Amino acid sequence: MVQSHGAHASVASPSMPAIQTAARIVGAVFLLLGILGFIPGVTTGYDTMQFAGHESQAMLFGVFQVSILHNIIHLLLGVIGLSMARSGAAAKSFLIGGGVILLALALYGTVVGQTSTANIFPTNGADNWLHLIAGLGMILLGILPAGRNERTSERDERASEREYRGQASPGQTPRGQAYGH
Template sequence: MTTSTDRVGTRRRPVQGLALFVGAVFLLVGVLGFVPGVTTALDGLRFAGPHSEALLFGLFQVSVLHNALHLLFGVAGILAASSRGASRLFLGAGGFLYLVLWVYGSVVHSIDHEGGAANFAPFNAADNLLHLGLGAGMIIAAVLATVFERARGRYPGREQRGA
């Protein structure tokens, strides 16, 4: 029989809940990228590159590769939610990657409106703003979750192993 103190050590921490939420949203978005009606011009969906005409919610340009990456990123977030360290890494590193995508997409979008070889993914203005928001939001979430844990007297990475 477990006591209430036994269960405290296995409770999901805020950072884990955030990683689970972000992972679930990415998984959902990856699936919705293939759903007619939610994704407009689905018959114009391409494997990769800027020539895909499909728009998720009529706004965000997607491709098969783009949707597959959302699915993989979603699974990674859900798996990362099993540990505090992995959750923090998922949110922090994932946020950094989205900021890199924002910079890359902004540069490619401003230089190459014709979608040349350098543009491996569909990046429109809405995608670029979303990448900026996701990157910043994920990093802020990782930092705030750590701050909240420390405010409660928990120090991530320095947990004492149970006896």
């Protein structure tokens, strides 16, 4: 009797490690925020939006001060996050590196006065809190261990692929059963 271990389903739709899923979600959120920042109505004061600087009075959701540069940064983080979500190591780098960037932006927004000419992004108090929370969250997602690490996941995927193709590991039949059983 042939036993099915679900290998075909595993190869057809391999499960994505949690860190890659997290990077994909974070990237999608940043991409969405970047797009929404350019939509009048979602962004209040849209007609006052500047390329950069504190003069931009545009507010995403009426709360977060944005500019064209600020929205472009969100779009770039989104695209980078989605592309780096393709591998576990890159996803981890995105989450930690992006988190550090957001923490630096929160610090920048806190140190630089809201009406200062140095406030080029621009940021306000709500932005600073959001950048702080998002930065810490991204770093935690990048450093906390998941249920299965990437090496285990890759090993399982390779074993499933070998089983699906009929190739056996040493000491196993092509269906993955140990000899003598």
